[in-house]
Amino acid sequence: GESVGLHLPTLSVQEGDNSIINCAYSNSASDYFIWYKQESGKGPQFIIDIRSNMDKRQGQRVTVLLNKTVKHLSLQIAATQPGDSAVYFCAETLSGGYNKLIFGAGTRLAVHP
């Protein structure tokens, strides 16, 4: 289904700590998932993606975990930095071709020094 108009929850962490941001997706047929970072007044920026044939993918300081059984994604950010402060969205889609993205509700990450 479409993302509902909920106000963003906030995750507050101390600089240097690890952050875990969670997301539930809606369509069991979705086979491609992406995490985006959005800073205030800007468009979403790609962070990391994962296909449904995987359950874990690592990037630089970030890891995405996928649990298809419960339709759940998580984004782990290691050694969180002040520059990581932003809103994070997961998105789901069907791979192959020009398929639309359906965004999750989003989480605001606030990193405190």
Place this chain on the structure above:
Amino acid sequence: GAVVSQHPSRVICKSGTSVKIECRSLDFQATTMFWYRQFPKQSLMLMATSNEGSKATYEQGVEKDKFLINHASLTLSTLTVTSAHPEDSSFYICSAPLLAAGTRNEQFFGPGTRLTVL
């Protein structure tokens, strides 16, 4: 990486006027582009899929006569908000997918357009 631009970045207009927002893929061709709307502290809501050379596909609940989409070339899609009202005030974002063999089908987002209707 691929770049998508939007113009204008912000616009203020009077109620009842129409506003046109442009979305351009600067270094790649996009036969499909997507338009999203984002209200403050909320997620991106897909409005429509813009198709080059054919009619746009609108999501349920989006009025096609109010949000006119024209995808006249492989690098430009426009969204016109007709007879804008204060409730149309929002952040409008476009995206364009870039398909490349053997890699992810990544969508590149524009920087957004802030529309304020007085």
